[in-house]
Amino acid sequence: MKSGNENIKIDGIDKKILRYLMQDARKPILEIARNIGISGAAIHQRLRKLEKSGLIAGSKFIVNPKVLGYTTMAYIGIFLDKAMSNPVAVKQLEKIPEVLECHYTTGNWSILVKVLCKDNEHLMHLLNKKIQQIEGVSRTETFISLDQQIDRQITI
Amino acid sequence: MKSGNENIKIDGIDKKILRYLMQDARKPILEIARNIGISGAAIHQRLRKLEKSGLIAGSKFIVNPKVLGYTTMAYIGIFLDKAMSNPVAVKQLEKIPEVLECHYTTGNWSILVKVLCKDNEHLMHLLNKKIQQIEGVSRTETFISLDQQIDRQITI
DNA sequence: ATTGAAATATGTTCGTA
DNA sequence: TACGAACATATTTCAAT
Numbered sequence: 001m002k003s004g005n006e007n008i009k010i011d012g013i014d015k016k017i018l019r020y021l022m023q024d025a026r027k028p029i030l031e032i033a034r035n036i037g038i039s040g041a042a043i044h045q046r047l048r049k050l051e052k053s054g055l056i057a058g059s060k061f062i063v064n065p066k067v068l069g070y071t072t073m074a075y076i077g078i079f080l081d082k083a084m085s086n087p088v089a090v091k092q093l094e095k096i097p098e099v100l101e102c103h104y105t106t107g108n109w110s111i112l113v114k115v116l117c118k119d120n121e122h123l124m125h126l127l128n129k130k131i132q133q134i135e136g137v138s139r140t141e142t143f144i145s146l147d148q149q150i151d152r153q154i155t156i
Numbered sequence: 157m158k159s160g161n162e163n164i165k166i167d168g169i170d171k172k173i174l175r176y177l178m179q180d181a182r183k184p185i186l187e188i189a190r191n192i193g194i195s196g197a198a199i200h201q202r203l204r205k206l207e208k209s210g211l212i213a214g215s216k217f218i219v220n221p222k223v224l225g226y227t228t229m230a231y232i233g234i235f236l237d238k239a240m241s242n243p244v245a246v247k248q249l250e251k252i253p254e255v256l257e258c259h260y261t262t263g264n265w266s267i268l269v270k271v272l273c274k275d276n277e278h279l280m281h282l283l284n285k286k287i288q289q290i291e292g293v294s295r296t297e298t299f300i301s302l303d304q305q306i307d308r309q310i311t312i
Numbered sequence: 313a314t315t316g317a318a319a320t321a322t323g324t325t326c327g328t329a
Numbered sequence: 330t331a332c333g334a335a336c337a338t339a340t341t342t343c344a345a346t
């Protein structure tokens with residue numbers, strides 16, 4: 001077992017706290033305390049417990065890429081040569097900032113990546129000049145996301 | 157143009173602030189201020205500008221689903237009957253908490269969803285009893301994520 | 313746009329129940 | 330666990346540059 005143990009027990013109060021903070025990481029603990037009728041110190045202590053358990057992985061500001069002109073999201077299935085060691089390809093993908101996610105997957109492809117580009121031209125350039133260029137990449141299949149309807153975390 | 161305008165100009169200081177907060181949403185503004193050598197009031201004002209522009213979409217606590225026993229992530233390509241109106245299917249998908257993302261996509265499928273399950277059995281149940289059950293769903297293709305290597309936001 | 317200072321609010325620790 | 334009180338920090342506003 002690594003740092004966080006997996007035998008965490010979370011009760012209804014923990015869930016309430018988490019739901020507030022998953023929605024707004026900067027919501028003051030004291031405000032949450034007033035809302036759910038418990039002291040700030042108690043919440044503080046519970047958060048320390050949840051952090052220690054590894055359930056809370058951190059917090060993030062969420063940026064809206066559209067405002068910066070990034071409007072084209074796509075998934076790309078990548079076929080790798082059998083001889084190719086996948087980790088080497090992943091290391092190359094890591095260097096490409098447009099690649100936001102990368103998964104080893106079962107099924108057709110070796111790897112599935114999610115990318116974010118400014119437009120179709122940008123995506124085409126990414127495919128032809130960057131991804132296809134990676135050693136071991138034999139073929140790709142691209143699926144453009146026309147519209148994302150759902151984007152959320154696990155329900156606590 | 158909606159509430160946030162798209163003509164936002166962000167400079168190096170904005171980027172530094174954002175990079176700190178994208179990494180840790182609860183990092184105190186005054187700490188950032190000390191790090192980059194600017195007053196807290198100035199950062200406060202810049203954050204208000206960035207919020208008004210729509211670039212900052214909010215903030216979130218990030219939860220590690222593995223700690224709760226959710227270890228099986230998968231992408232599911234969904235074929236819908238031609239007669240089916242996609243929004244109706246999406247409305248059903250929204251009710252399924254295991255569905256974390258949902259995209260209309262070009263290519264083979266009508267819809268691509270990302271799901272998170274406890275294990276393969278849970279995934280199988282989700283597919284057979286929930287997703288395949290949705291009216292208009294004719295066929296699905298499932299790709300299990302064996303390991304996620306990259307998970308990040310856009311590079312600012 | 314930036315600053316420092318003042319006022320308000322929050323975060324954090326600790327002794328106690 | 331939870332609480333309240335005390336102390337340390339942070340947020341927010343504002344007048345001035």
